[in-house]
Amino acid sequence: MAYHIPQEELLDRQGxxxxxxxxxxxxxxxxxxxxxxxxxxxxxxxxxxxxxxxxELPFTTRAELQDDQTTYxxxxxxxxxxxxxxxxxxxxxxxxxxxLRVLDxxxxxxxxxxxxxxxxxxxxxxxxxxxxxxxxFGPFIGFWAAFESAVELGNLCLPAGGMTTxxxxxxxxxxxxxxxxxxxxxxxRMAEVAAERGIDLAGSAVRRLIVAGxxxxxIPSTRAAIEKAFGARVIDHAGMSEVGPHGFECxxxxxxxxxxxxxxxxxxxxxxxxxxVGDGAEGELVVxxxxxxxxxxxxxxxxxxxxxxxERCVCGRSYARAGxxxxxxxxxxxxxxxxxxxxxxxxDVVRGVGGVAEFQMRVGQRGAMSELTVELEPSAGTDSxxxxxxxxxxxxxxxxFRPMVRCVERGTLPRSEMKSRRLVRDDQE
Numbered sequence: 001m002a003y004h005i006p007q008e009e010l011l012d013r014q015g016x017x018x019x020x021x022x023x024x025x026x027x028x029x030x031x032x033x034x035x036x037x038x039x040x041x042x043x044x045x046x047x048x049x050x051x052x053x054x055x056e057l058p059f060t061t062r063a064e065l066q067d068d069q070t071t072y073x074x075x076x077x078x079x080x081x082x083x084x085x086x087x088x089x090x091x092x093x094x095x096x097x098x099x100l101r102v103l104d105x106x107x108x109x110x111x112x113x114x115x116x117x118x119x120x121x122x123x124x125x126x127x128x129x130x131x132x133x134x135x136x137f138g139p140f141i142g143f144w145a146a147f148e149s150a151v152e153l154g155n156l157c158l159p160a161g162g163m164t165t166x167x168x169x170x171x172x173x174x175x176x177x178x179x180x181x182x183x184x185x186x187x188x189r190m191a192e193v194a195a196e197r198g199i200d201l202a203g204s205a206v207r208r209l210i211v212a213g214x215x216x217x218x219i220p221s222t223r224a225a226i227e228k229a230f231g232a233r234v235i236d237h238a239g240m241s242e243v244g245p246h247g248f249e250c251x252x253x254x255x256x257x258x259x260x261x262x263x264x265x266x267x268x269x270x271x272x273x274x275x276x277v278g279d280g281a282e283g284e285l286v287v288x289x290x291x292x293x294x295x296x297x298x299x300x301x302x303x304x305x306x307x308x309x310x311e312r313c314v315c316g317r318s319y320a321r322a323g324x325x326x327x328x329x330x331x332x333x334x335x336x337x338x339x340x341x342x343x344x345x346x347x348d349v350v351r352g353v354g355g356v357a358e359f360q361m362r363v364g365q366r367g368a369m370s371e372l373t374v375e376l377e378p379s380a381g382t383d384s385x386x387x388x389x390x391x392x393x394x395x396x397x398x399x400x401f402r403p404m405v406r407c408v409e410r411g412t413l414p415r416s417e418m419k420s421r422r423l424v425r426d427d428q429e
Contacts, residue, residue, distance in 0.1 A: 030080055074101060123249070221351035236257055246264045305327040375406055375408050
């Protein structure tokens with residue numbers, strides 16, 4: 001087993017708590033002295049009091065940050081240093097409303113790379129691995145820090161922005177890439193194009209895919225489809241532009257995402273009441289980053305749903321572990337004919353049937369009832385009528401309601417190398 005910072009990664013629960021308190025205190029000494037956003041939010045709390053009363057501090061929300069950037073354009077007041085101290089600008093994808101701008105200083109960006117070093121070693125990435133990054137290097141933070149961390153670790157890094165999928169596949173094969181960093185959706189798109197062009201991905205040098213941006217990496221059927229197509233292990237990763245790269249799946253224990261508690265304080269709350277929930281209970285993940293002082297996030301409500309456990313993993317780490325990864329999002333929950341349904345569950349059912357190149361879910365209103373329509377693009381050679389009936393039956397068996405399922409022409413549904421919007425809420429438009 002390999003570790004990036006073993007003196008921190010291998011701490012027990014008590015040691016992690018002590019490390020978090022030290023890092024929190026150091027951060028609050030800066031933030032409470034110079035950050036207008038959090039000084040206004042926390043009043044005259046001292047760093048010592050802020051740490052002691054940490055679990056009583058008000059949450060920070062995405063809406064609050066967006067309002068702040070509207071009031072104090074363009075970057076808001078959540079800045080602990082003068083603007084000329086910052087060297088990098090990124091912004092969120094805008095998939096959930098307006099894009100949020102995020103700034104980093106050099107030292108903050110080094111912290112991003114440090115976190116990615118922990119992720120890479122946990123995922124089993126070795127010095128001799130060649131990493132390919134099939135995403136456009138635009139303002140979305142994507143795998144920017146992952147790329148630069150891998151360069152720092154000495155790996156050969158293959159940037160694959162500005163290419164077609166076919167060109168990226170050729171590039172991957174010609175350079176014997178062993179690790180692919182992308183979204184689950186794009187991994188499936190690469191597999192689809194490879195099949196169309198007779199490219200043997202399973203026979204390539206790829207042995208790992210590190211996926212992020214969507215819950216697919218921890219959805220069993222999606223994960224299985226990717227692993228079968230590439231003949232490689234999928235490693236799930238969780239992160240947010242505004243928070244940082246906070247979670248990873250270790251190679252020794254698949255099926256759960258470790259939260260990097262040496263660099264983040266992670267809590268789970270009831271989304272409705274805000275009260276803390278215990279081990280094994282589903283709740284919303286709340287994250288505080290400990291090394292990004294320039295634009296910090298303190299008790300940030302991520303909107304991600306998780307179930308945490310705190311037993312030491314076979315990999316040796318005592319980091320909290322989210323079983324099944326990110327289960328869904330608070331704002332993605334839909335109510336269909338008396339059933340609470342998360343899109344990730346629908347994806348698991350659809351991918352489990354097989355023969356689906358792409359799909360989309362639409363929620364509409366029929367009278368007083370919400371209706372779910374699933375649109376399918378069949379894979380080449382798949383009978384559309386048979387596929388529609390199989391998916392209908394599978395959803396009914398699993399979720400106890402019968403959706404509307406229809407097949408559409410190949411190439412109809414959108415593909416993306418970044419986050420895919422598979423849930424369309426017609427009932428809110």
